[in-house]
Each structure stands twice: as C-alpha cells, then as structure tokens.
Amino acid sequence: MTESSVQPALWPAPLATGPVEATVTVPGSKSVTNRALVLAALAAEPGWLRRPLRSRDTLLMADALRAMGVGIEETVSSSSQASRGMGDTGEAATTGEAWRVIPAGLHGPADVRVGNAGTVMRFLPPVAALADGPVSFDGDPRSYERPLGVVIQALRALGARVDDHGRGSLPLTVHGCGALEGGRVEVDASASSQFVSALLLSAPRFNQGVEVRHVGAALPSLPHIRMTVDMLRAVGARVDEPETGGEPDVWRVRSGALLGRDLTIEPDLSNAQPFLAAALVTGGRVTIPDWPTRTTQPGDALRSLFTRMGGSCGIVSTAGGTALTFAGSGRVHGIDADLSEVGELAPGIAAVAALADSPSTLRGVAHLRLHETDRLAALTKEINELGGDVTETADGLVVRPRPLHGGVFHTYDDHRMATAGSVLGLAVPGVEIENVETTGKTLPDFPRMWTDMLAGAKAGAGA
Numbered sequence: 001m002t003e004s005s006v007q008p009a010l011w012p013a014p015l016a017t018g019p020v021e022a023t024v025t026v027p028g029s030k031s032v033t034n035r036a037l038v039l040a041a042l043a044a045e046p047g048w049l050r051r052p053l054r055s056r057d058t059l060l061m062a063d064a065l066r067a068m069g070v071g072i073e074e075t076v077s078s079s080s081q082a083s084r085g086m087g088d089t090g091e092a093a094t095t096g097e098a099w100r101v102i103p104a105g106l107h108g109p110a111d112v113r114v115g116n117a118g119t120v121m122r123f124l125p126p127v128a129a130l131a132d133g134p135v136s137f138d139g140d141p142r143s144y145e146r147p148l149g150v151v152i153q154a155l156r157a158l159g160a161r162v163d164d165h166g167r168g169s170l171p172l173t174v175h176g177c178g179a180l181e182g183g184r185v186e187v188d189a190s191a192s193s194q195f196v197s198a199l200l201l202s203a204p205r206f207n208q209g210v211e212v213r214h215v216g217a218a219l220p221s222l223p224h225i226r227m228t229v230d231m232l233r234a235v236g237a238r239v240d241e242p243e244t245g246g247e248p249d250v251w252r253v254r255s256g257a258l259l260g261r262d263l264t265i266e267p268d269l270s271n272a273q274p275f276l277a278a279a280l281v282t283g284g285r286v287t288i289p290d291w292p293t294r295t296t297q298p299g300d301a302l303r304s305l306f307t308r309m310g311g312s313c314g315i316v317s318t319a320g321g322t323a324l325t326f327a328g329s330g331r332v333h334g335i336d337a338d339l340s341e342v343g344e345l346a347p348g349i350a351a352v353a354a355l356a357d358s359p360s361t362l363r364g365v366a367h368l369r370l371h372e373t374d375r376l377a378a379l380t381k382e383i384n385e386l387g388g389d390v391t392e393t394a395d396g397l398v399v400r401p402r403p404l405h406g407g408v409f410h411t412y413d414d415h416r417m418a419t420a421g422s423v424l425g426l427a428v429p430g431v432e433i434e435n436v437e438t439t440g441k442t443l444p445d446f447p448r449m450w451t452d453m454l455a456g457a458k459a460g461a462g463a
C-alpha cells in the first residue's frame, strides 16, 4: 500500500441527490471470463465466449494466450463476424460481443504481461509449462509482492522447470517442454484460492492429471474453487472434489481432452456491488439484468449480506431472462460477518458499514492484505481520513460509523478501493477519488455507469 508519488487526477465522486432508481447492465464476470479463456485455449476444438468482460485483466489474459499461439478473434456481433485486434482498450463489452478461441500448439519463447491480475499470474504458469519453449512472466510492481511461490513449487513438484531467480515470485520464466507429467502435489493455499484453481484448470492436459491436497490454514474464496470445478466439468473434465463426496481439501482432475464450448458469460456480480450499495445507502432501487438463478460467483452472497444490512431483494423474470431488483429501506445497519468465502466483497461492505447506524465486524479476510493492495490497511486509512473510525483486527476490520467529511480517497491501484470510495461519496459531500481509472482492471466504464445510474436518481429527497 504505497501512495503514488505522481498525483493522478481526482474524480469528484457524485453525491446522490435522492434515492437512486436505476437499471444497470453489468459487464461479464472477470473470474468466469478468464477461466473460460484458459479452458478454451486448452480445448481440443474451437469455442466461443459470448459477452466476455473486456477489461485490463481479461485483455491481459487474452494477449498472454495469443503470445503462446492461441487464436482469439474478437467479433462485434456473431452475425457480422467483424474482427478487431485484441490490443484495443477502454471499451466495455456490448451484448453483441463475442470472442472465438482457436486452440493451437502452445509455443515459447513468449512474453506474458500479468499487470496486477491474480488470475493471469496464477493461472498461466501451468499453461506455460505445456508450451514448447520458455515463457517469461512480468507485471506491475505490486505483482512482485503477491504470493506465487506455492504455484512455482507445485509446478516443480509436477515436473516443470521454473526459473524465479530464487525469489518465489514474479518475474519468472517457465521453461515449457511441450508436456507436463502432473501427479500428486501438496499446497498451502491459505493465502489464495487461486493456487488451487491454477493447478486444476490446466490439469486435464497433464500426462497424469493432478491430485491437489491443501495443507494449512483455512482456504479462502471457496466459491471460486467451485467455479473452477464447475467450469472444468462443463468442458468434459472429470473432477473429484470435497463437495461431491471426495476427501476434504483434496481435488483430483483426470487427464483428458476438453470440449470447445459456446459459453455466455454471466454478469460480474462482484462488480454489481457498488450499484446495489447505491440502492442501500440512498434508500433507492436498482435492477441488475441477467442476474443468474444458479451461479458459483461469490457476488451472489450480496443478496443476503445487503439484506442483513437493511435492504430487500428479489429475482424477477423479465422478457430477456431474470433480473435482480434490490431496494434500500432508508436505514443501513451494521453487520457481523465472516467474509472468508467472499473476500472480494469486503471493500464495498466496509464502505456501506461506515454509513450504517451500528458498528460492523468483518472477519475471515486476513488474506486481503495480499490483494491488489493491502486492503485492510488501505480501507482503514482512507475511511479514517474522512473522519471514520475503522480498526484492523488480525483477520479483518471493525467499522464504527461516525459522521464523515469530504477529502481525497486514495485507491492504491485497486479497483475495489475506487468503487468503495464512490459509495461513500454518494452520502458524503466532497469525496474525491484518486485514479478512478484503476477501475479499468475489471470495470472500465465505471465512471460513466455511475453517473448514468445517478442521472436516474429522484431529486429532492435527502441521501
């Protein structure tokens, strides 16, 4: 958590002038898009991703796979089949957008840029081990600090040669030799569920598949491991796992060919969070189209978490499918919650908690110290600098609401800090978000979506 020495532009977070009433179409899930890209790249036949998320993290994933020889064609609509280069940035996914993925032999030498994307830095080294030459990985300064040693050690145990200059982190080179033996491996994935997901996703292409045994403290973000298992099964992989009768903390993936799929990516439910929070803190009503009725995304837990904090919601049928409508009551309550399964929701919950009528205790999220920034330290510092009273605990935060005042909300290159600060800005005059563009990691269009949502706010009533 370091403040930038260069002073990026400040974005005046808009104040809500009344209860927000809006329908917000949220782009595709980062976690689903990046898993779908990896699985499509490893498949035995071409596949389609429809409505993929087009953001920094997913473009980095696509560019990395292309660097290793995978064909990824971006089409504006499936009927026109017009192709665009993957290097374009700054545009949100449109409903007609689709990516065609054409698997090929994976090649090195190749250079992979991971940015600060956990999914890219963890999911791709096992893919690179299948390439026929060296694949070098580098990224943002923060990526050097994010834990990766467990994946490196596991790959070595499974037969790969990885040169990490003895650091156990980025930058590194995976010396692919066209195949990986695979087999049994023990990992301590208490710092990130992505270690387990990374080893499972490529495992159908390992000669012996994989058996991953987690040893260590509790695993965070279990829904993301379920997502990995679900998506592997959907492309034909055979997976044994704890939740369907397997041994606790053990996952087995057999070796075998993967199918190419035509997959429509669900909206990113974690990115729906600030918009739902807007309904909660302004006593308004927000509808998110295409909310899935069955999903492994952790963001689905917002329905119960934000209901406990004072709102109410329902999934409704619409002409186009299903939608979630979430309504605030005009009151926001504190919450005592174990967020270990849904850590990526913690910044947004902390922001709402700072505006509540009673204290909150957020637990089970010590691993957030190793995310895009040290999120526990960053939230504490930034909310307190606006007059709040947040303290860090060993595994989370205690938030005691106090009247807040305006000021600069620093984001530390963390998209979820920027959206959390924007939620505070709805109710607190004069909040300025430093580097709101950092939302481009997973939600490039956030400032426009936010102002459009507020344009529908009913003027008059107090926020």
Ligand SMILES: O=C(O)C1=C[C@@H](OP(=O)(O)O)[C@@H](O)[C@H](O)C1
Binding pocket: 030, 031, 032, 118, 119, 191, 192, 193, 194, 197, 220, 221, 224, 343, 344, 367
């Ligand atoms: O696999 C994934 O797509 C993710 C897993 C989680 O990581 P951690 O287990 O490191 O929290 C989550 O926080 C991250 O945003 C996305």
Ligand SMILES: C=C(OP(=O)(O)O)C(=O)O
Binding pocket: 116, 117, 118, 119, 344, 371, 372, 416, 442
């Ligand atoms: C932790 C996150 O991302 P990453 O995939 O980089 O770990 C996040 O999006 O909240």
